[in-house]
Amino acid sequence: MPEQPLHKIESLVRAAILAAQDAGDLPSFDLPPLVVERPQREEHGDYATSAALQLAGTARMPPLAIAEAIAARIPQTDFLAHVEVAPPGFVNFTLDDQWLVRHVEEILAAGESYGNLRLGQGQKVQVEYGSANPTGPLHVGSGRNTVIGDSLANVLEAAGYAVQREYYVNDAGTQMRLFAETLYARYAQALGRDESIPDDGYRGAYMVEMGDDIAREEGDRFLQMPREEAVAALYEIGLGKMLASISDDLRLMGITYDRWFSERSVYDSGLFDQVLAILREEHYVVEREGAVWFASSELGDDKDNVLIRSDGEPGYLASDIAYHYDKFIGRGFDRVIDVWGADHQGHVPRMKAAMRAIGVDPDHLILIVYQLVTLRRGDEIVRLSKRTGDIVTLREVLEEIGADAVRFLLLGRAADSQMDLDLDLAKEQAAENPVYYVQYAHARIASILRYGQGIDFSEGDVSLLGHPAELALIRHMLRLPEVIEKAVTSLSPHYLPYYAQELAGAFHPFYKQCRVVSSLPEDMPLNKARLKLVAAAKIVLARVLALMGVSAPESM
RNA sequence: GCCCCUAUAGCUCAGCCAGGACAGAGCAGUGGUUUCCUAAACCAUGUGUCGCAGGUUCAAAUCCUGCUAGGGGUACCA
Numbered sequence: 060m061p062e063q064p065l066h067k068i069e070s071l072v073r074a075a076i077l078a079a080q081d082a083g084d085l086p087s088f089d090l091p092p093l094v095v096e097r098p099q100r101e102e103h104g105d106y107a108t109s110a111a112l113q114l115a116g117t118a119r120m121p122p123l124a125i126a127e128a129i130a131a132r133i134p135q136t137d138f139l140a141h142v143e144v145a146p147p148g149f150v151n152f153t154l155d156d157q158w159l160v161r162h163v164e165e166i167l168a169a170g171e172s173y174g175n176l177r178l179g180q181g182q183k184v185q186v187e188y189g190s191a192n193p194t195g196p197l198h199v200g201s202g203r204n205t206v207i208g209d210s211l212a213n214v215l216e217a218a219g220y221a222v223q224r225e226y227y228v229n230d231a232g233t234q235m236r237l238f239a240e241t242l243y244a245r246y247a248q249a250l251g252r253d254e255s256i257p258d259d260g261y262r263g264a265y266m267v268e269m270g271d272d273i274a275r276e277e278g279d280r281f282l283q284m285p286r287e288e289a290v291a292a293l294y295e296i297g298l299g300k301m302l303a304s305i306s307d308d309l310r311l312m313g314i315t316y317d318r319w320f321s322e323r324s325v326y327d328s329g330l331f332d333q334v335l336a337i338l339r340e341e342h343y344v345v346e347r348e349g350a351v352w353f354a355s356s357e358l359g360d361d362k363d364n365v366l367i368r369s370d371g372e373p374g375y376l377a378s379d380i381a382y383h384y385d386k387f388i389g390r391g392f393d394r395v396i397d398v399w400g401a402d403h404q405g406h407v408p409r410m411k412a413a414m415r416a417i418g419v420d421p422d423h424l425i426l427i428v429y430q431l432v433t434l435r436r437g438d439e440i441v442r443l444s445k446r447t448g449d450i451v452t453l454r455e456v457l458e459e460i461g462a463d464a465v466r467f468l469l470l471g472r473a474a475d476s477q478m479d480l481d482l483d484l485a486k487e488q489a490a491e492n493p494v495y496y497v498q499y500a501h502a503r504i505a506s507i508l509r510y511g512q513g514i515d516f517s518e519g520d521v522s523l524l525g526h527p528a529e530l531a532l533i534r535h536m537l538r539l540p541e542v543i544e545k546a547v548t549s550l551s552p553h554y555l556p557y558y559a560q561e562l563a564g565a566f567h568p569f570y571k572q573c574r575v576v577s578s579l580p581e582d583m584p585l586n587k588a589r590l591k592l593v594a595a596a597k598i599v600l601a602r603v604l605a606l607m608g609v610s611a612p613e614s615m
Numbered sequence: 616g617c618c619c620c621u622a623u624a625g626c627u628c629a630g631c632c633a634g635g636a637c638a639g640a641g642c643a644g645u646g647g648u649u650u651c652c653u654a655a656a657c658c659a660u661g662u663g664u665c666g667c668a669g670g671u672u673c674a675a676a677u678c679c680u681g682c683u684a685g686g687g688g689u690a691c692c693a
Contacts, residue, residue, distance in 0.1 A: 094633060109635055115673080123671090124636095147674085149636065192693070234693065259692095300662095350691050361618085365691040375693050401687045404619055430620055431687065468634055471641095472628065475620060477686055479627080488627090490655075499655050511653045549632075557629065560641075571648095571657045578651055615655065 063540050064138055068106050068152055068386050069095045074111070075132035084128045088117045097538075104143065106153035111148040119221065122148025134383065138305050159533045161525045166536060166595040174539040174602050178547060179220030185386055186212040186601035189316075190310065193301040194238040195455040196265055197308045199469075199480060200400055200432050204470040207429055208398040208609070209314045214608045218547040222318045223392070231322040231378060232297055237243040237261065239294035242263075243286070245270025246293060251280050269300060274532060309454050325378045325385070334381040334417065335366070343416045353380070355412035355615035364409050380413040388418045396425045396550070404428050427550060435481045460489045463609045467494035469609055471556040497604065498612050500563035503570060504597040505613040511576040511590055514600045519587030528569040529592060535565040536599045543606070552607075559603045566596055567583035 072093055079085040091113060098107040113125035118125055126144040133142045133150075140155040166173050175221045188208020191201040209224070215221045229235070241260035248254055249271045256262070273281075273296055281289040302319070309315070322503070325331050336345045343354045349369035353376065356363050386395045399406065407428065411421040434441040434451055441451055457465055459482070468485065472478055542558040559613070574582075575589040601611040 060657070092633060098636080099639075100636075103636070106651095107636085112635055112674085113633095145636070151636095229693075232693075348691080352691085362690050368691045370691085371670095372691090374691070379693095401620070403688090403693075405688045406693085407619085428619080435688075468627095476628075477621060481627090484626085488642070491642060495655050496641090499653080503653060503656085505653095507652050553629080564640090568658090570652085574652070576652050576669055587627095588634075591632095615653075 063544075064154065064537070065095055065106060065541055067136075067138065068108070069093055071133050071136075072108050072110055072129060072150070075129045076114075076130045079128040079266055079353075085114075085120070085125065086118055087479050088114075097541075098149075098151065098353070102146065102211070103149065104153040106152040107362050108150050108152075108611040109148070110117040111150065117405075126150050126363075134502040154534070154537075155520060156525060156530060159530055159537070160521045162537055163521045163595045164590050166598055167591060170598060172603065173598055174217055174543050175539060176218040176544060176547075178218040178544065179215065181219065181221050183223070183391060184220045184394045184396065185216055185223045185225055185390075185392045186215065186396045186398070187225045187227055187386075189231070189305075189314070190398075191305065192229045192234055193305060194234050194261060194299070195263060195450065196448050197305055199453055199456055201433055202312070202453045202456070202465060203429060203469045203478065204398050204400060204434050205309060205312065205314050206466050207427065207474060207552060209608050210470055210555060210606060211396065211398070211427070211546075211550060213608065214543050214546045214552060214555070217543050217606060223318065226316045226319045227382065228302065229297070229317055229375075232375065233300070233372070235294065239290050239297060241266050242270060242297045243275075243281075243290045244292045245283060246273050248334075249274035250282060252282065253414065260553075265368060269297060271295075272300075285552060308457070311454070311457050312466060313610075322378050322382070325381045326373070327329075330379060330385055330389075333374065334384045335377070337384075338366075338380070338416055341416055353409070353413065355416075356413035357410050358415045360408040360412040374410065374564055376409055376413075379406075379410065380417070383410065383419075383424065385416050387414075387423065388417065394423050394425060396427060398427045398429065400429055401430045425550065427474055431475040432469075432478045432480050435479065436483050456482065456485075459486050460492075463494050463498065464489050464492040466608050467492060467556055471553055473551060473553050492558070494609060496567075497559045497600065497611070499615055500566040501597060501600045501604065501611045502613060502615040504566070504593045504600070507575050508590070508597070511586070514583075514586060514590060516587035516590035516594075519589075519591040520584060521588050523585050523588040524592060526569075526573055528572045529589075531594065532569045532596060534566045535562045536596060537598055538562075539603060542603075550551070555603060555607050559600075559607065562596075562600060562603065566600070 070109055072095060073090060076085065076090060080087050093110050094113070095108045096105055108116060111122045111129060114125055115122040122176045123146060126148045130142050130144045130150050133139070138155055138158040140153045143151045143153070145151055169175075186208050189199055189205045191204070212222050212224050224419045232366070237257055237260055241256045243265050244254045244256040248267075249327065256266075264359060271425060274295065277296075284292075335344070338353065343357065344366065345352045345354050345363070350365050351367035353366045354363050364376055365374050367373045383395065386392050407426050410424060410426070414421040414424050460468075468480070469478075524533075538558065542554055573589060576586055577595055604611040
């Protein structure tokens with residue numbers, strides 16, 4: 060895992076400024092954080108810093124003069140071909156061709172681990188995502204949640220964190236009781252009994268089907284027992300069926316968890332009582348109006364929140380505090396990341412307050428709130444509600460559009476950005492989805508390697524590479540570690556699909572311009588070098604696809 | 616009312632955190648490309664009051680204030 064050029068350049072620029080100050084070419088001042096970035100335009104090199112522009116004010120010197128002073132003190136290195144000063148005060152860095160070309164060998168040597176970083180240093184991080192109520196099938200919103208969470212977990216792992224993926228099963232509380240009551244009614248109806256579902260029950264067709272299924276599988280035995288007992292039994296059966304269906308849908312998207320954590324277990328294990336006692340001891344629990352309140356307003360929230368309702372039923376917040384106590388105190392995660400839809404944003408200040416109450420640094424609980432997906436079919440807006448039964452299931456969308464395209468589509472927007480998903484358009488454009496552009500690059504390489512499988516290119520000489528299209532491809536391959544770092548530090552997996560397209564966009568022109576396996580005998584040395592290049596490109600493409608949870612086909 | 620998110624090309628969106636070099640991509644449009652490795656490809660080409668109005672700055676899509684529009688939340692549902 061050699062140091063990335065980006066960071067090497069940062070160090071060089073910093074050292075250059077300090078040296079210029081020592082020599083009296085620059086006045087002394089404290090260095091602000093230096094920004095080294097990828098310039099937008101190719102002719103500005105591979106990396107650039109605007110440090111001189113930033114410093115012009117404090118140094119009271121023309122930016123160009125500062126840039127000159129910096130550039131003059133960047134030492135000769137193997138990886139930089141040249142360093143240039145450009146008006147109004149940029150310093151531009153261009154990577155050395157031979158250094159780039161040698162990088163191909165490093166990627167081949169790193170293999171699947173190419174791109175790995177040591178940012179995390181083994182810190183324990185939990186990512187909790189998905190976590191949809193098991194009262195109905197997953198819809199597209201849950202899809203966005205899982206795609207963000209899963210890819211984030213992937214990049215965190217790549218960056219050297221010890222990641223645990225978890226699904227919190229809300230198998231307790233009012234909604235599950237309504238679900239069980241509804242299921243009882245549907246089951247009874249399936250057996251011909253006149254029974255109506257609760258007013259706030261789940262009206263979706265899937266509940267009718269489940270009632271039919273259970274009637275067929277179990278007969279009428281639940282009608283023979285006391286109603287309460289029957290509802291309790293159906294609660295378990297229905298929960299099991301919903302969880303099975305949810306995990307099937309997730310598997311279709313390539314998502315699996317390390318642990319499914321039951322909300323009920325928070326109460327059954329005594330964890331909730333234990334945490335409530337701690338809150339009481341710290342005097343964050345008050346009783347009024349017949350309910351038990353969490354005094355979160357004393358901890359930065361703008362209001363108090365109900366822990367146990369006046370009907371004696373603990374609310375969602377109650378178990379969630381206990382659950383997070385278990386994550387941090389019980390299981391010792393250094394950081395916990397929860398992925399929530401914008402409809403849960405009101406929960407953020409309460410949970411931050413709760414962390415303070417149990418003695419956890421609230422910054423260690425990272426809440427990623429993504430904006431909701433608005434589904435449309437043409438001009439018609441499809442509202443999603445499990446209760447009214449008006450849902451477009453994730454399964455339907457997966458079947459219409461395909462898991463890879465769905466993941467790519469859902470991942471490609473920043474969490475802050477609201478998504479407008481037109482199912483008609485998405486279906487229409489499914490074939491034009493950029494995911495196939497990326498996958499096709501991978502498949503093309505696989506095809507080349509099959510075609511050239513008789514050639515032993517292990518002794519290929521990469522120094523023969525140098526065509527502009529080859530160098531452009533290598534430059535893009537080199538960016539993977541930077542992209543992973545950026546996705547991790549900004550907790551924004553949406554950079555991955557953009558990068559993937561750019562990488563594929565460097566491969567396809569290379570393929571067009573550079574014959575990899577040529578039949579001319581005199582081309583053999585170059586063939587071997589290029590086979591090395593494409594083998595390395597395949598590694599990088601496969602890696603970024605894997606990070607997105609998208610398959611990397613050998614043929615298309 | 617108050618709080619959070621958003622507004623950038625015909626459409627869908629990056630870029631905003633750390634202000635800097637003529638504002639980017641995909642799709643859609645137009646024209647072209649196939650004697651050896653996959654045309655799901657390549658090449659060329661047009662597209663902008665960066666929602667509006669102020670402010671800060673040598674420099675604003677980016678920071679600040681106000682406004683408009685859309686989405687979400689809002690004190691015993693999750």
